[in-house]
Amino acid sequence: MTGPEIAVDRSSPVPLYFQVAEQFAAAIQRGELAPGDRLDSELQLADRLGLSRPTVRQAIQHLVDKGLIVRRRGVGTQVVRGEVRRGVELTSLHDDLARAGRQPSTSVLELATVACPVEVATALDVTAGSEVQHLRRLRFADGEPLAVMENWLPLHPVRLTLDALQARGLYAILRAAGIRVRGAQQRIGARAATGAEAQMLGERRGAPLLTMTRTAYDDHGRYVEHGAHIYRASRYSLEVTVAER
Amino acid sequence: MTGPEIAVDRSSPVPLYFQVAEQFAAAIQRGELAPGDRLDSELQLADRLGLSRPTVRQAIQHLVDKGLIVRRRGVGTQVVRGEVRRGVELTSLHDDLARAGRQPSTSVLELATVACPVEVATALDVTAGSEVQHLRRLRFADGEPLAVMENWLPLHPVRLTLDALQARGLYAILRAAGIRVRGAQQRIGARAATGAEAQMLGERRGAPLLTMTRTAYDDHGRYVEHGAHIYRASRYSLEVTVAER
DNA sequence: GTCAATGTGTTGTCCTGACATTCGGCCGGG
DNA sequence: CCCGGCCGAATGTCAGGACAACACATTGAC
Incomplete structure (x- = not known):
């Protein structure tokens, strides 16, 4: 399991954790990460992306808050089953x-x-x-x-x-x-x-x-x-x- | 501004950040922290409670997610105006x-x-x-x-x-x-x-x-x-x- | 007197490191 | 064959530090 290709741009003003979260969300939306799929562990991701674990963790937390993925201590991180729909945010x-x-x-x-x-x-x-x-x-x-x-x-x-x-x-x-x-x-x-x-x-x-x-x-x-x-x-x-x- | 009296119990299995968040939420509910009141800065809180800044930050983030308080970079943290009502959580x-x-x-x-x-x-x-x-x-x-x-x-x-x-x-x-x-x-x-x-x-x-x-x-x-x-x-x-x- | 530059305080981001807790599978004993 | 204990792996929690970005007030220049 290597997961989707994700690259961060350190010269961008966009926070690193946000870049990572967005690219994961896009991969899920594209179907590249299927429902039920396991993500790499936080340590693996940190290593692969050249980031620290807290930064990777913050990115993943962002996706959990949006209801895209689920975490289980001692086990790992999985994409939520079924299709996800965008909920009411603060839009008109x-x-x-x-x-x-x-x-x-x-x-x-x-x-x-x-x-x-x-x-x-x-x-x-x-x-x-x-x-x-x-x-x-x-x-x-x-x-x-x-x-x-x-x-x-x-x-x-x-x-x-x-x-x-x-x-x-x-x-x-x-x-x-x-x-x-x-x-x-x-x-x-x-x-x-x-x-x-x-x-x-x-x-x-x-x-x-x-x-x-x-x-x-x-x-x-x-x-x-x-x-x-x-x-x-x-x-x-x-x-x-x-x-x- | 010293804020409400908050004490954490390190022997408790309840996470420290959660103890802090709960006590702030209770203080707001009691009216001890009035709408518009500023909280101490994260560094002051960390110092006063004997915790690290990330832990204090996590507690505050919890309250922001619940819509109780608002943060502004460069300025500080304030209690949201008006009364807050509990929203739909995952309860029956x-x-x-x-x-x-x-x-x-x-x-x-x-x-x-x-x-x-x-x-x-x-x-x-x-x-x-x-x-x-x-x-x-x-x-x-x-x-x-x-x-x-x-x-x-x-x-x-x-x-x-x-x-x-x-x-x-x-x-x-x-x-x-x-x-x-x-x-x-x-x-x-x-x-x-x-x-x-x-x-x-x-x-x-x-x-x-x-x-x-x-x-x-x-x-x-x-x-x-x-x-x-x-x-x-x-x-x-x-x-x-x-x-x- | 008005406006720009500066300074101070605060949150935002990111890093390294450590230990705790939990889950699930492996392995061995009965 | 079944069951219990061990152990590795993953997330959860916490510490301490550093710098960046930003808002606001103060100060200084014109």
């Missing part, structure tokens, strides 16, 4: 659709500065009534309505414009403004569509909707966005992968 | 309810060995038609119907019994049998209840249901369970926390 719907080969488009229903409602204020950890940007968008995939997304953002960081919102996802705009979203808490549920919602989404009144509220924080630990979204359950579902330890 | 509904102070109970509708359906076979990575255990349960919280859960398990590992299923969650049974569930892939959606489903759950036909399918793997990378679950959307929702890096 826009990017998700684009990656799935579908054409995203957006109609901005509302974009204004408003006094922050109480529920949103508690989620964003700001004082109720303070000014926040409020945003409501109808999202399409291949011209077909898919979701209604409502977002609130504290004013400080970035000024949203209509043009930007029609061309890109919210998270891409935030990233471009230097805001690094690091994590989020999400609540996923379902409910029946109201008449108005049904009309916007092209469903019947009472049709099941998938709901998600999300509060995202940046690397200051500050909440930068709160969203309440509804999706047509007939056209959309969420994927989540969980890995422990 | 049974445990979740018990922790929330509600009384879980289970009615086993079906428990048999069957030929594996094709969709399940692909998910579990076994050959279609091979024998698997099939399980269907109606779950209650405080005596009120909450969910219908259907599971399939490859035969090998553990033999399920009716008694065990009524007293404990599926994951607890698996754990007791020495199976260590390490990760899972989940798909979350919604749909309308059929007449039969509505009757079981005490909802009206067409009422929105939250659906989740989950495939869980153990530390061999083998899939050990596939489940298709429906929840009353009016009584249940899922929480997910995501953290990057």
Whole structure:
């Protein structure tokens, strides 16, 4: 067992452990490393790649966190059986659709500065009534309505414009403004569509909707966005992968 | 800033980094470390606790993964603003309810060995038609119907019994049998209840249901369970926390 | 007074080394 | 033939050190 060909570039600014992790992930995706296959031991890999064991270990840990491989003490490291699917990371719907080969488009229903409602204020950890940007968008995939997304953002960081919102996802705009979203808490549920919602989404009144509220924080630990979204359950579902330890 | 009192027990079999992480998590939960508070630097902590920096770092990384704190290079480490809620880990509904102070109970509708359906076979990575255990349960919280859960398990590992299923969650049974569930892939959606489903759950036909399918793997990378679950959307929702890096 | 350069403190990455723990197969005894 | 103990191999944990990259505040130049 020598495994896939992996080479690191020490002159690259990309961390070595990340280079290794990416190349293993690619090999698994290509099928070069089949489900159930054993990887070389950490010591062998370190030797082969000219890296130290901690660096190799960090790379492997990265893949374990993504649910691609499994480690067993005293035994070794194996690729998880069955096909792996990408779970929800901190991407916007826009990017998700684009990656799935579908054409995203957006109609901005509302974009204004408003006094922050109480529920949103508690989620964003700001004082109720303070000014926040409020945003409501109808999202399409291949011209077909898919979701209604409502977002609130504290004013400080970035000024949203209509043009930007029609061309890109919210998270891409935030990233471009230097805001690094690091994590989020999400609540996923379902409910029946109201008449108005049904009309916007092209469903019947009472049709099941998938709901998600999300509060995202940046690397200051500050909440930068709160969203309440509804999706047509007939056209959309969420994927989540969980890995422990 | 000296932070909360933390002491490690070197004679304990619990890893040092885990002891540290748990005590910080507890301090945050107690409010002793308030949202936005800065932690001591890694070097200060290492010095104060008599540990090496890698160990302290591992503890902090653990908390970052759980979405409790945020790190910024060149600046420091802070507690995430706002209250944090526990996300879906690899626990069963049974445990979740018990922790929330509600009384879980289970009615086993079906428990048999069957030929594996094709969709399940692909998910579990076994050959279609091979024998698997099939399980269907109606779950209650405080005596009120909450969910219908259907599971399939490859035969090998553990033999399920009716008694065990009524007293404990599926994951607890698996754990007791020495199976260590390490990760899972989940798909979350919604749909309308059929007449039969509505009757079981005490909802009206067409009422929105939250659906989740989950495939869980153990530390061999083998899939050990596939489940298709429906929840009353009016009584249940899922929480997910995501953290990057 | 404004703006650029510098300095300090912090996390990010990477290294070497060591021992503990666990698993699973080998081998020998009964 | 079966079973138990031994042992090698792999991951898990921990130490201590070094330098890089980065953010922020301070200082200095213009």
